[in-house]
Amino acid sequence: MNWLEIVQAGFQASLQDEGRKGYAQHGLARGGAMDIRARRWANKLLDNPADAATVELLLGGFRAICHGRVQLAITGADAPVTINRKPVAMWQTVTLQDGDELAIGHARNHRFICIAIAGGFDGPSLFGSRSVVIREAFGETSPLAPGNRLKALAQTPELPWRQAPEQARDYLTKPPTLRIIPGYQYRSFTRQDIVRLTTQEYQVSELSDRMGYRLEGRAMTATPPGIISEGLCPGAVQIPGDGQPIVLMTDCQTIGGYPKPGVVSRLDLAALAQQLPGGKVRFELADLATVQNERRLFELYFRNSRWAGNGRTLEWI
Amino acid sequence: MKLEHISEDALLITLASAIDDALPGQISRMIAVLRSASPAWLTDLIPSYTTLLIVYDPVQASFRDVEAFLRKQLVDAGAGLNPSRPDSNRLIELPVYYSPESGPDLEALAGYAGLDTESVIRMHSSREYRVHALGFAPGFAFMGQVDQAIACPRKASPRKQVPAGSVGIADRQTAVYPGESPGGWQLIGRCPTRLFDAVNLSLLQVGDRVSFHSISRDEFLALGGIL
Numbered sequence: 001m002n003w004l005e006i007v008q009a010g011f012q013a014s015l016q017d018e019g020r021k022g023y024a025q026h027g028l029a030r031g032g033a034m035d036i037r038a039r040r041w042a043n044k045l046l047d048n049p050a051d052a053a054t055v056e057l058l059l060g061g062f063r064a065i066c067h068g069r070v071q072l073a074i075t076g077a078d079a080p081v082t083i084n085r086k087p088v089a090m091w092q093t094v095t096l097q098d099g100d101e102l103a104i105g106h107a108r109n110h111r112f113i114c115i116a117i118a119g120g121f122d123g124p125s126l127f128g129s130r131s132v133v134i135r136e137a138f139g140e141t142s143p144l145a146p147g148n149r150l151k152a153l154a155q156t157p158e159l160p161w162r163q164a165p166e167q168a169r170d171y172l173t174k175p176p177t178l179r180i181i182p183g184y185q186y187r188s189f190t191r192q193d194i195v196r197l198t199t200q201e202y203q204v205s206e207l208s209d210r211m212g213y214r215l216e217g218r219a220m221t222a223t224p225p226g227i228i229s230e231g232l233c234p235g236a237v238q239i240p241g242d243g244q245p246i247v248l249m250t251d252c253q254t255i256g257g258y259p260k261p262g263v264v265s266r267l268d269l270a271a272l273a274q275q276l277p278g279g280k281v282r283f284e285l286a287d288l289a290t291v292q293n294e295r296r297l298f299e300l301y302f303r304n305s306r307w308a309g310n311g312r313t314l315e316w317i
Numbered sequence: 318m319k320l321e322h323i324s325e326d327a328l329l330i331t332l333a334s335a336i337d338d339a340l341p342g343q344i345s346r347m348i349a350v351l352r353s354a355s356p357a358w359l360t361d362l363i364p365s366y367t368t369l370l371i372v373y374d375p376v377q378a379s380f381r382d383v384e385a386f387l388r389k390q391l392v393d394a395g396a397g398l399n400p401s402r403p404d405s406n407r408l409i410e411l412p413v414y415y416s417p418e419s420g421p422d423l424e425a426l427a428g429y430a431g432l433d434t435e436s437v438i439r440m441h442s443s444r445e446y447r448v449h450a451l452g453f454a455p456g457f458a459f460m461g462q463v464d465q466a467i468a469c470p471r472k473a474s475p476r477k478q479v480p481a482g483s484v485g486i487a488d489r490q491t492a493v494y495p496g497e498s499p500g501g502w503q504l505i506g507r508c509p510t511r512l513f514d515a516v517n518l519s520l521l522q523v524g525d526r527v528s529f530h531s532i533s534r535d536e537f538l539a540l541g542g543i544l
Binding site for chain 1: 321322323324325326327329331335336348360361362363364365366367368369370372375376379380450451452453454455456457459513515518519522523
């Protein structure tokens, strides 16, 4: 059996997959990876199923020793990665031999680093998922710690070298524009406040975590009163009384009573998730059909494609 | 009834604009209809007071597919909306040890209400409640509505740690904290019944009827309660 033994875990490193499905009505957060773009690519590089568990590092600071032989793909926030102190590139497959030391330094400009292993990481499964919702602290699901052994769920044949195409990282190259599908209490907001929401540049606050990212800008001035609590989804933009938006993330509460002008697209949410405090973001309004079609195309692209012989491009099947 | 797409993978059904004790029963019947139809794209149902959020897999169904299905199931068939349908919701009885020892706000709440503690206990335990929503923490059920006479706003400054099983009042709602957590509700007693665990999940579901009955300190301890 082959595994990685964690020497240094970093802060809030955790196993993540697509999150829990069907448990929100019990009050359980859905959870799941913060950056689904990085996660899809890491799994695709290794031909893993889309729901294979990956490791999500917050800002890096991770070291592990390889036992046996494993193949990994490391994506997401740019950080120095070395094997036995020799630099290796991210967004491609890497092979570790018995005794090799993997070290991931600190992320430079973004927040989350994703590690996939060929076959998908094994780990405790709870509520139909291997995702760890750190704030709920259920039993054996907890952040990763030194001494933990990270094993693959399945043995897989040796894969050839592969590298994600350049455009896979486009979402990390510029300040993101977050597209909002208008909905929930959109009509209760004044025209002036919607203009303010969609024309200014916001800064990501330090008060940002896996539940939600607070943004700072010129405050909306006529925010509607609280509403009867209703079901929430990741991406929902809450406007509390101070007029500064909170964008809900994957570990958000299941219901809430703040007014909301709409919900951010799931792919744009991955770009927001990667922003550090002080990062700049903008909102714009979008229509449901466009956003949903783009998401479907994104998911189908990974599902219905295979690697070309050069290991650098995907071909539709 | 209003259907509104609110994201690329969710649709919100709104049944009314105000809280009403009849709504949880209606919403739970809608959930039963959708669960029995169980379309492959359905991922989550989140009921709350006046709404039902339906979350789906947008790869398996487009927003048009989902809307057409829901209109057929819920609107045309009238499922969940027919008030003459028998109400099959469960009644769950929860024992509560009401005392200043187990409910540190009991005396202050009685003072606020201008009642003695016995009256507060009697009023809280003499009516049947409905679970309107679950949220805040796993298994935390918002129940309504308490007698106006014992309604009381949340504490100005929430407690950092509320013990598991604590029974609280916030405005006209009442709830039992399933686990230890921070919280701002006015605590009047403690319930020894386990409300959430990882295997059985939440004991209470939206639409359930709940009643509380007063038990002694000894009974509370015998039922596994911890002070």
